[in-house]
Amino acid sequence: MAPAAGQLPAFNAVILAGGRSSRLGGVPKAELRIDGQTLLERTLGTVRQARSVVIAGPAELEAALPPGPPHCFFVREEPAFAGPAAAVGAAVTALYGSDSAGSAERVPGAGGPAQPWTLVLACDMPDVGGAVQALLAKVARDPTQSVMAKDGSGSLQPLAALYRTGDLRTAVGGQPGSLENLSMFRLLARVQWREVAVPEGSTADVDTWADAGKWGIRPGNRTG
Numbered sequence: 531m532a533p534a535a536g537q538l539p540a541f542n543a544v545i546l547a548g549g550r551s552s553r554l555g556g557v558p559k560a561e562l563r564i565d566g567q568t569l570l571e572r573t574l575g576t577v578r579q580a581r582s583v584v585i586a587g588p589a590e591l592e593a594a595l596p597p598g599p600p601h602c603f604f605v606r607e608e609p610a611f612a613g614p615a616a617a618v619g620a621a622v623t624a625l626y627g628s629d630s631a632g633s634a635e636r637v638p639g640a641g642g643p644a645q646p647w648t649l650v651l652a653c654d655m656p657d658v659g660g661a662v663q664a665l666l667a668k669v670a671r672d673p674t675q676s677v678m679a680k681d682g683s684g685s686l687q688p689l690a691a692l693y694r695t696g697d698l699r700t701a702v703g704g705q706p707g708s709l710e711n712l713s714m715f716r717l718l719a720r721v722q723w724r725e726v727a728v729p730e731g732s733t734a735d736v737d738t739w740a741d742a743g744k745w746g747i748r749p750g751n752r753t754g
Contacts, residue, residue, distance in 0.1 A: 538579065539666065539669045539670060540581060540647065541647035542580055543650075544586065544621040544625070544648060544651070545577070545651050546587070546621075546650070547559070548587035548588055548607070548611070549611070553737050553738045554737075554738065558588075559653060560587060560591055560654075562747050563747065564656055564747060572656060573651055573655070577651070580601075580649065581645050582602075582603075582645075583603075584603060584624050585603070586605055586621045587653075589606070609710065612709065615709045615712040615713065618714070619705075622698055623702065625648070626695065626699055644695060646694065646696075648692070649691075649692050650689055650691050650692075654735045655690065658733060661732040664726055665728070666692065669692055675694070676697055677691065677723060679691060679726055680725040680726060681728065682731075687728075688718060690732075690733045698721070700721075701718055701720060701721050
């Protein structure tokens, strides 16, 4: 069902928090701290309106989180570190089941119904809240297609996007083989989306210690 004009769409959220962090020497990005919060906590704060949240990442991250709402749970792609497309696939399957054609599944761990929209976010964008609001506002005005953030340089961000749930499920279920090491744009090859210009810097990510330093994060600045 399309949201009424101006009404924010009902959505579930997928947060990716399980990469290798190789350019950070293996220090998990999700555990880096800014202003007393980990990057994972900060990202969770941007999806407070989500009906259910799936975090694709190692189970030990759960112990580092404060007590969360019952609609937030963890999954892990198989094999671990198989890339963002595999992580999205594991999360989407956990949310909606493996039947890409179905529409009446219940959300495991939350008990709520499937939602028409699924927000996908990487957890390494400290200022992504502005992008999330821009995506939600765009769909509220025109709920006809998936929407993907476009940064100031013109680059598209498939891990800062609000997808029609049916399209995303079809993309995951329609792959002929494993999602391991598949690029996100290959996964989304048959998904139609519109670009949404987002606030400057809102999709800037933390890939290196130089990136982290811009936010005041230092090598020891992680969960203890």
